[in-house]
Amino acid sequence: xxxxxxxxxxxxxxxxxxxxxxxxxxxxxxxxxxxxxxxxxxxxxxxxxxxxxxxxxxxxxxxxxxxxxxxxxxxxxxxxxxxxxxxxxxxxxxxxxxxxxxxxxxxxxxxxxxxxxxxxxxxxxxxxxxxxxxxxxxxxxxxxxxxxxxxxxxxxxxxxxxxxxxxxxxxxxxxxxxxxxxxxxxxxxxxxxxxxxxxxxxxxxxxxxxxxxxxxxxxxxxxxxxxxxxxxxxxxxxxxxxxxxxxxxxxxxxxxxxxxxxxxxxxxxxxx
Amino acid sequence: xxxxxxxxxxxxxxxxxxxxxxxxxxxxxxxxxxxxxxxxxxxxxxxxxxxxxxxxxxxxxxxxxxxxxxxxxxxxxxxxxxxxxxxxxxxxxxxxxxxxxxxxxxxxxxxxxxxxxxxxxxxxxxxxxxxxxxxxxxxxxxxxxxxxxxxxxxxxxxxxxxxxxxxxxxxxxxxxxxxxxxxxxxxxxxxxxxxxxxxxxxxxxxxxxxxxxxxxxxxxxxxxxxxxxxxxxxxxxxxxxxxxxxxxxxxxxxxxxxxxxxxxxxxxxxxxxxxxxxxxxxxxxxxxxxxxxxxxxxxxxxxxxxxxxxxxxxxxxxxxxxxxxxxxxxxxxxxxxxxxxxxxxxxxxxxxxxxxxxxxxxxxxxxxxxxxxxxxxxxxxxxxxxxxxxxxxxxxxxxxxxxxxxxxxxxxxxxxxxxxxxxxxxxxxxxxxxxxxxxxxxxxxxxxxx
Numbered sequence: 001x002x003x004x005x006x007x008x009x010x011x012x013x014x015x016x017x018x019x020x021x022x023x024x025x026x027x028x029x030x031x032x033x034x035x036x037x038x039x040x041x042x043x044x045x046x047x048x049x050x051x052x053x054x055x056x057x058x059x060x061x062x063x064x065x066x067x068x069x070x071x072x073x074x075x076x077x078x079x080x081x082x083x084x085x086x087x088x089x090x091x092x093x094x095x096x097x098x099x100x101x102x103x104x105x106x107x108x109x110x111x112x113x114x115x116x117x118x119x120x121x122x123x124x125x126x127x128x129x130x131x132x133x134x135x136x137x138x139x140x141x142x143x144x145x146x147x148x149x150x151x152x153x154x155x156x157x158x159x160x161x162x163x164x165x166x167x168x169x170x171x172x173x174x175x176x177x178x179x180x181x182x183x184x185x186x187x188x189x190x191x192x193x194x195x196x197x198x199x200x201x202x203x204x205x206x207x208x209x210x211x212x213x214x215x216x217x218x219x220x221x222x223x224x225x226x227x228x229x230x231x232x233x234x235x236x237x238x239x240x241x242x243x244x245x246x247x248x249x250x251x252x253x254x255x256x257x258x259x260x261x262x263x264x265x266x267x268x269x270x271x272x
Numbered sequence: 273x274x275x276x277x278x279x280x281x282x283x284x285x286x287x288x289x290x291x292x293x294x295x296x297x298x299x300x301x302x303x304x305x306x307x308x309x310x311x312x313x314x315x316x317x318x319x320x321x322x323x324x325x326x327x328x329x330x331x332x333x334x335x336x337x338x339x340x341x342x343x344x345x346x347x348x349x350x351x352x353x354x355x356x357x358x359x360x361x362x363x364x365x366x367x368x369x370x371x372x373x374x375x376x377x378x379x380x381x382x383x384x385x386x387x388x389x390x391x392x393x394x395x396x397x398x399x400x401x402x403x404x405x406x407x408x409x410x411x412x413x414x415x416x417x418x419x420x421x422x423x424x425x426x427x428x429x430x431x432x433x434x435x436x437x438x439x440x441x442x443x444x445x446x447x448x449x450x451x452x453x454x455x456x457x458x459x460x461x462x463x464x465x466x467x468x469x470x471x472x473x474x475x476x477x478x479x480x481x482x483x484x485x486x487x488x489x490x491x492x493x494x495x496x497x498x499x500x501x502x503x504x505x506x507x508x509x510x511x512x513x514x515x516x517x518x519x520x521x522x523x524x525x526x527x528x529x530x531x532x533x534x535x536x537x538x539x540x541x542x543x544x545x546x547x548x549x550x551x552x553x554x555x556x557x558x559x560x561x562x563x564x565x566x567x568x569x570x571x572x573x574x575x576x577x578x579x580x581x582x583x584x585x586x587x588x589x590x591x592x593x594x595x596x597x598x599x600x601x602x603x604x605x606x607x608x609x610x611x612x613x614x615x616x617x618x619x620x621x622x623x624x625x626x627x628x629x630x631x632x633x634x635x636x637x638x639x640x641x642x643x644x645x646x647x648x649x650x651x652x653x654x655x656x657x658x659x660x661x662x663x664x665x666x667x668x669x670x671x672x673x674x675x676x677x678x679x680x681x682x683x684x685x686x687x688x689x690x691x692x693x694x695x696x697x698x699x700x701x702x703x704x705x706x707x708x709x710x711x712x713x714x715x716x717x718x719x720x721x722x
Binding site for chain 1: 499500502503504505562565566567568571574575576577578579581582583584585586587588645646
């Protein structure tokens with residue numbers, strides 16, 4: 001057995017207040033506990049990778065934070081202050097933005113319309129200020145994706161990476177403090193994936209806290225500071241990336257066993 | 273990042289000039305930022321007009337026929353502008369014909385009975401018509417709100433709710449009056465809404481309206497240009513803006529000079545000018561276009577149609593948005609109901625029968641897609657004019673009414689087939705649909721001549 005401390009790592013010291021804390025979150029669908037008493041936290045300028053198999057409850061947990069599906073019970077604290085989130089508008093008001101797996105773009109509307117969807121800029125008469133929104137989007141894209149040119153075409157006709165830029169631009173424009181990225185690279189080719197990775201690191205360096213949901217263990221290892229593993233709705237553990245190997249994380253994902261509980265037989269089984 | 277070739281083909285005008293492809297036919301059209309589908313419809317309408325003109329031996333493109341066509345199109349066109357928003361947001365309204373009948377009858381009851389009895393304002397008193405119209409609009413909004421509420425908040429499919437409405441509102445007409453007796457005559461001023469003998473602007477005021485319209489066209493182009501410059505977005509090429517302005521003014525002046533003011537009223541012997549219901553249609557089209565394109569509500573309708581989940585996650589109050597589309601539809605039914613009853617100078621129980629189908633067909637011929645998120649107000653108005661052109665052209669050719677229905681049905685399916693083929697990029701499909709539609713309707717028209 002190793003002597004490494006591989007039990008749950010809390011963020012920082014006792015006095016340290018995380019950017020967001022989610023404590024004892026529960027969500028049940030009928031009789032099934034999709035999220036069962038899970039506690040996680042996230043610091044500013046940190047990436048926490050959220051991993052687990054299908055149905056582990058990663059997305060459902062994040063839905064409670066984004067307001068897409070409120071928690072049945074549990075507590076959330078933003079900078080130590082309790083908050084309640086019942087719908088997406090609440091989450092946005094707290095600076096929580098989401099980039100969904102399916103990107104949640106209205107395909108028939110152009111990039112600017114999507115960036116500002118639900119928070120349109122309006123002129124004094126209350127009309128949509130399309131020129132202002134287009135200009136702001138053009139400005140954002142210069143920073144996020146300089147090759148992005150199709151501001152006036154419906155996003156339907158854009159490539160996966162461009163659509164991703166639109167979704168990210170939305171979060172960036174509204175100065176997200178907390179960003180939830182649900183499988184951000186699932187639909188992308190290698191070049192576009194690399195670009196999204198760069199972007200994640202850039203956002204992180206700007207002090208944004210990021211929850212990164214991913215199936216791809218390599219992505220998670222490359223980008224995360226800490227890794228939270230879930231299995232069947234429960235928290236297995238949160239570990240510092242530098243304290244664990246990919247195999248150990250795999251064992252946690254598949255068997256729910258902490259690194260010091262894993263036997264050599266288990267490892268053999270993992271590698272089948 | 274933009275490896276996909278399809279994306280680069282659609283370069284917008286925001287590109288800096290040196291990146292723009294060489295000026296081809298296609299890029300010239302794109303630089304106008306006009307809806308290409310809309311242009312296609314204008315071309316189809318011109319073709320239909322020309323075909324009927326030739327087949328009827330020169331009777332179609334006359335001031336008289338086109339003036340009548342403009343008035344006859346108004347009722348369906350006004351409702352079609354509302355139907356667009358409903359279909360764009362993935363719903364349907366089957367109740368509009370019955371609702372129009374009910375509201376028309378209610379407005380007739382209001383001016384002949386309720387207002388005189390309660391307020392002591394008799395028929396032909398100055399404000400009676402206005403009170404009756406406002407009453408109808410308020411009632412239409414309330415009924416629309418009820419139907420919309422049941423759909424959006426109650427979760428009952430729009431098809432079911434409005435199918436119920438289709439039966440309920442038609443049935444209620446008989447409960448309003450004395451077992452559905454025809455109400456006539458109506459208020460003198462109210463009748464003007466139908467564009468009867470006096471219900472037009474006259475020559476001078478029509479010209480003034482046309483000049484006002486031209487000023488509006490020029491100003492809107494100018495302001496759009498300035499808005500873009502303020503945000504340092506590349507403006508449309510000057511030549512394009514100038515030609516659009518010239519074309520716009522030409523169409524407005526031509527419609528007034530060659531149609532409205534060239535039609536001499538058989539009753540007064542003077543040029544009639546633009547009919548009031550046509551003015552109402554123009555106003556409704558402008559307001560609805562503004563609502564659809566420049567208001568948040570319109571943006572939400574399209575966003576919901578494109579991706580309901582994205583709209584919801586974007587924090588949009590989708591239920592309220594859906595309810596409001598039906599409120600608008602109710603208001604538009606009231607306006608169309610007023611025009612139809614005023615035109616008849618009577619309220620009858622059968623008013624608006626089958627109008628729901630014409631309205632849906634107009635919206636669909638005008639490019640509104642049942643898969644949601646796609647459709648324009650101007651398209652729907654054009655769709656209504658295309659439908660009315662077919663009907664009135666076939667009347668000129670003395671084609672019996674059942675054959676007219678067949679042709680409209682064929683055109684409806686053909687239009688949608690061409691539209692889907694275009695969307696999927698299947699050129700052969702476009703060709704096949706066009707040829708098949710033309711042959712079938714041609715045969716029906718040829719064999720249906722009485």
